Amino acid sequence: xxxxxxxxxxxxxxxxxxxxxxxxxxxxxxxxxxxxxxxxxxxxxxxxxxxxxxxxxxxxxxxxxxxxxxxxxxxxxxxxxxxxxxxxxxxxxxxxxxxxxxxxxxxxxxxxxxxxxxxxxxxxxxxxxxxxxxxxx
Amino acid sequence: xxxxxxxxxxxxxxxxxxxxxxxxxxxxxxxxxxxxxxxxxxxxxxxxxxxxxxxxxxxxxxxxxxxxxxxxxxxxxxxxxxxxxxxxxxxxxxxxxxxxxxxxxxxxxxxxxxxxxxxxxxxxxxxxxxxxxxxxxxxxxxxxxxxxxxxxxxxxxxxxxxxxxxxxxxxxxxxxxxxxxxxxxxxxxxxxxxxxx
Numbered sequence: 024x025x026x027x028x029x030x031x032x033x034x035x036x037x038x039x040x041x042x043x044x045x046x047x048x049x050x051x052x053x054x055x056x057x058x059x060x061x062x063x064x065x066x067x068x069x070x071x072x073x074x075x076x077x078x079x080x081x082x083x084x085x086x087x088x089x090x091x092x093x094x095x096x097x098x099x100x101x102x103x104x105x106x107x108x109x110x111x112x113x114x115x116x117x118x119x120x121x122x123x124x125x126x127x128x129x130x131x132x133x134x135x136x137x138x139x140x141x142x143x144x145x146x147x148x149x150x151x152x153x154x155x156x157x158x159x160x
Numbered sequence: 161x162x163x164x165x166x167x168x169x170x171x172x173x174x175x176x177x178x179x180x181x182x183x184x185x186x187x188x189x190x191x192x193x194x195x196x197x198x199x200x201x202x203x204x205x206x207x208x209x210x211x212x213x214x215x216x217x218x219x220x221x222x223x224x225x226x227x228x229x230x231x232x233x234x235x236x237x238x239x240x241x242x243x244x245x246x247x248x249x250x251x252x253x254x255x256x257x258x259x260x261x262x263x264x265x266x267x268x269x270x271x272x273x274x275x276x277x278x279x280x281x282x283x284x285x286x287x288x289x290x291x292x293x294x295x296x297x298x299x300x301x302x303x304x305x306x307x308x309x310x311x312x313x314x315x316x317x318x319x320x321x322x323x324x325x326x327x328x329x330x331x332x333x334x335x336x337x338x339x340x341x342x343x344x345x346x347x348x349x350x351x352x353x354x355x356x357x
Contacts, residue, residue, distance in 0.1 A: 028196070029234035036189050036235065037242015042173070042250065043182030046243070047258040047282045049268070049275075055342075055349035058263040061179050066323055068183025069190075073328025076191045087197045095199065098316065098326060098333035105315050105322075105333050109340020112311025112318060116341060117348035119304025120287070122319040123202040123312060126305070127236045129283060131243030136289050140305035141206075145213075147309025148206040152221035158314070 037128045046128050048120025055117055104160040115147075174250040176259055190325055198231055201321030203312035205229070205236045247282075258282050272357040286357075296356040315340065 040046045045065055054062035079085065080093050087093050098105075116122050119140060121129065126144065130137035190200040207222065208229040215222035226233075247256060258280045265277045273284070291297025312318040315337045317326060323341070326334025 026230065026234055029231045030238035030241065032189060032192055033235040033238015033240075034242035034245065035185070035238075037239040037244075038173070038246045038250070039177070039182050039185045039189070040239075041243055041246035041282075042175075042177040043179065044176065044258045044282060045182065047260075048284050048287060049258045049260045049264065049280055049282075051345075052268070052349060052353070053260050053264040055345045056264060056267055058267065059261040064179030065183045065186070066319075068180055069186040069324050070183075070327045072184040072187035073190055073324055074330065076187055077328050077330075080194070087195050089197055091197070093194050095194070095325070095329040098331045100333065102333070102336055105336040106340045108311050108314030108316070109322070109337035110311070110344040110347075111307050112315055112337075113341035113344025113346075114348045115304045115307025115309075115311055115344075116319070117345035118300050118352065119308055120284070120300075121304075121308075123206070123308060124236075124239055124318075124320060126308075127202070127205075127239040128243035128246075131240035132247035132283070133244070134283050134287065136287060136292070136301060139292065139301050140308075141209075143302045143305025144203075144206050144309030144312075145209050147306040147311070148203075148313045149210050149215055149219075149222075149309075150306075151310045151313040152207075152210070152215065152219045155221055 033127075036124060037131065040125055041128055041132065046121065046125035046132075051117060051120045101160050107159065170250065171252075174252040176252065186320075186324055187328065190320075190328065193235075196231070199321070200325045201232070201317055202236060202239075203309070203318035203321060205232055206309045207313060208233055254278070256282050271354040300356065311344070 043065055044050045045062065050062055053059045077095065084092050121140065123144065126137050126140045130141065193200045208226045211222040211224050211226040216224065260280055262277060265275055265280065268275050286297060287301060292301060315322065317337065322334040322337040327338065
């Protein structure tokens with residue numbers, strides 16, 4: 024089935040974040056205390072590899088499987104949303120000890136309380152949708 | 161013979177993965193999704209899940225064709241499977257532990273989180289159902305989840321969308337968002353977490 028490859032990508036993502044312990048609350052705490060290079064190494068080497076990949080895509084005009092050139096859309100240039108929204112996300116990341124992907128991964132690992140995380144995150148997203156027009160972007 | 165080989169592969173995967181393996185693999189995930197015609201961003205799933213649950217009829221932000229995001233929901237579903245497989249079949253001889261630094265163990269003990277080096281569980285005991293009965297647990301689980309969902313959509317992305325995809329494409333807005341992530345994380349880590357235990 025054509026869609027099953029996305030499940031495989033997700034499984035890989037699950038292994039990466041579980042086995043590198045990036046899904047651990049303790050690793051996030053450690054990162055924000057600057058007590059280990061580990062998390063910075065993961066994010067940093069992901070970005071450096073990503074920059075190389077994106078540069079190759081641009082230089083060689085690499086096409087996606089549908090034959091169209093891969094274009095990465097520019098993010099909109101209105102800054103309040105990134106700094107305020109980013110700050111709020113960061114607060115949640117540190118206190119929950121999990122960003123969105125680990126919530127799914129830890130649920131799969133049998134920590135059923137992460138259902139509550141997911142419902143809370145959906146609620147947060149929903150409330151953002153309601154307030155969107157009234158908060159600065 | 162084949163059994164020996166499988167055991168060898170299993171044990172190889174079951175080791176803790178170092179950062180220089182995990183980071184480039186995350187970039188590979190991003191590339192594979194780009195090749196399939198999509199941009200890596202896990203938090204978008206919260207919006208898709210809202211839309212699929214009926215929020216599309218309540219607010220125009222959720223009037224999206226969530227079926228067009230089916231691929232992303234499948235990545236999230238795959239992550240659930242990945243978490244299951246990794247935690248049930250690929251745990252090394254040391255157990256399901258986080259190999260945090262000695263300095264972190266000391267810091268945790270100082271703020272009254274009792275952990276022992278070499279026996280720090282990957283998921284802390286205070287992230288469990290019974291924790292929801294205390295205000296601290298409720299704040300960490302429900303409050304943290306809420307802020308992650310709210311902030312990710314407000315900022316237009318999370319760790320995967322901004323820190324990895326956005327910075328890889330040298331997007332200045334993503335750099336601003338990641339600076340925001342760290343400012344928020346530092347404030348909570350230094351001024352809130354120590355008072356929860």
